[in-house]
Amino acid sequence: MRVFISAFFFIAIFSYAVAYDPLDPNGNITIKWDVMSWTADGYVAVVTMNNFQMYRHIMTPGWTLGWTWAKKDVIWSIVGAQTTEQGDCSKFKGNVPHCCKKDPTVVDLLPGVPYNQQFSNCCKGGVLSSWGQDPAASVSAFQVSVGLAGTSNKTVKLPRNFTLLGPGPGYTCGGAKIVPPTTFLTPDHRRKTQALMTWNVTCTYSQILARKNPSCCVSLSSFYNDTITSCPHCACGCQDKRNCVKPNSKILKSVGINTPKKSNAPLLQCTHHMCPIRVHWHVKVNYKDYWRVKVAITNFNYRLNYTLWTLAIQHPNLDNVTQVFSFDYKPLVPYGNINDTGMFYGLKFYNDLLMEAGPSGNVQSEILLQKDKNTFTLKNGWGFPRKVYFNGEECLMPPPDAYPYLPNSAHKNLLISFSKLISSLLFLFIVLQ
Structure with a gap:
């Protein structure tokens, strides 16, 4: 029994330590998913990646974000990023989705892409500055239109198994959690609006895993x-x-x-x-x-x-x-x-x-x-x-x-x-x- 308790505490301490940086105890990368509007078969969302690590940044060739859909969701379109594979979209006639994979992988666009493909805080080649070095450059975002998904807060199923590479291994992401909807200011700063639904994913880095x-x-x-x-x-x-x-x-x-x-x-x-x-x-x-x-x-x-x-x-x-x-x-x-x-x-x-x-x-x-x-x-x-x-x-x-x-x-x-x-x-x- 004593051996079992000791082993339990060792595993608990080790699991905590591998993703804990004593010089940056609150450092993480937070992925925020804001549903901005509902569509006929899904929703349009803004996905924002904030690097809250004080001195660890993501350098070229940049971040790679992946997840697994909980249902049969597809990505109709994406602005400010792109998936690395389209997947099997053979069942669609006429209007073909941008990606039909169950587990899509998304990467940032390179600087200089046409204006109609850009989105706020996009197109940096996946490079994210550390929060301590340059907060303004520590954010990356893209807009995604999701289909074959829920069309209300009760029917949407949160994606699972989030992964973040940046540009190599080392990051471990927790599960998506519903949080209070994000509020936004209109361009004239006179009115507040809010997302219809928001969930967060937190990813932490471990040098041991890297x-x-x-x-x-x-x-x-x-x-x-x-x-x-x-x-x-x-x-x-x-x-x-x-x-x-x-x-x-x-x-x-x-x-x-x-x-x-x-x-x-x-x-x-x-x-x-x-x-x-x-x-x-x-x-x-x-x-x-x-x-x-x-x-x-x-x-x-x-x-x-x-x-x-x-x-x-x-x-x-x-x-x-x-x-x-x-x-x-x-x-x-x-x-x-x-x-x-x-x-x-x-x-x-x-x-x-x-x-x-x-x-x-x-x-x-x-x-x-x-x-x-x-x-x-x-x-x-x-x-x-x-x-x-x-x-x-x-x-x-x-x-x-x-x-x-x-x-x-x-x-x-x-x-x-x-x-x-x-x-x-x-x-x-x-x-x-």
Whole structure:
């Protein structure tokens, strides 16, 4: 009996943890289905996808939304998106539905489609910004006309088995739940209208479900120690080790080498960690009242540009960020009173695109932080981050006993005087290797 109870609690805790992000506890993607009007055999609905995740976005090739009809529903037409397959519509004569599949799959349209195919917040190629980075760009929507369905609140059957891919696995969607009808303002903002019926579906992300190995790792260095703490060996798994490419390989000159594959299979630069992304944190300077950190993100995947990338970092001194150079910064306060997490992302049209592996495959910034005299120290690895996330994926940190240590004989004034020169040379070496 005791074993059974223990197993039950383990399963319950594990099931909760896989879809729970401690740095973004309320993050999710909510799909809202608003029935706007009834038709002769069904209804017209607006489907809206809101990404409420603070630092996890959906990058190209974009989201894919699927579900299973509860009855024999068909999609007569769709605006602002399209299904990937029409299915068997042979029983229809004359007016043929857009999709007759029991389990349709819908994708967003690409930018630049004709105006009559567009809908508000559509046609972004399925790319959704994170809520923390750009709320206005974190919404996607389309309009769908459904037939052979119910024509009232009592006869409509909610779709089941919602799935969301974005652009890979990792999202788990709950069941559709009827909620109070959404209210809308008329264009002149003088009158409120409301949907005839509304249901919501909530989808949460789990890194464990997305992949068995991390997709990024962290390396560390400091001005007070010439030791470079590298990413752990095979940090992201070494399953691609046989197909990795050396930086000077002739294959990199082949035509189309940087074109992504349909399977999203990476083409990684040969490294000991075999990660697509490495984040390097360098403690650069120790001033009297401030200290400075340099951060670099390096892309080792020759087949992927990272659009709208985000970097979330947890460190106790992030509540005293004074200035961030070359990146945008936004504090994240997941629990309302603990300000130890920040989100960094690229400046628009400057470095918000992290290029594929090669000379341009890295972005860098410096962070100036004011010291909290009650907590600041360089001992015992305090100057290094507790957690690092790239694009919402937690990166593997080196073991704490491998962190660059502070020499016992280090003199305060000497550290301040020589830290800039040593830091610049050391950081340059790390980025270029």
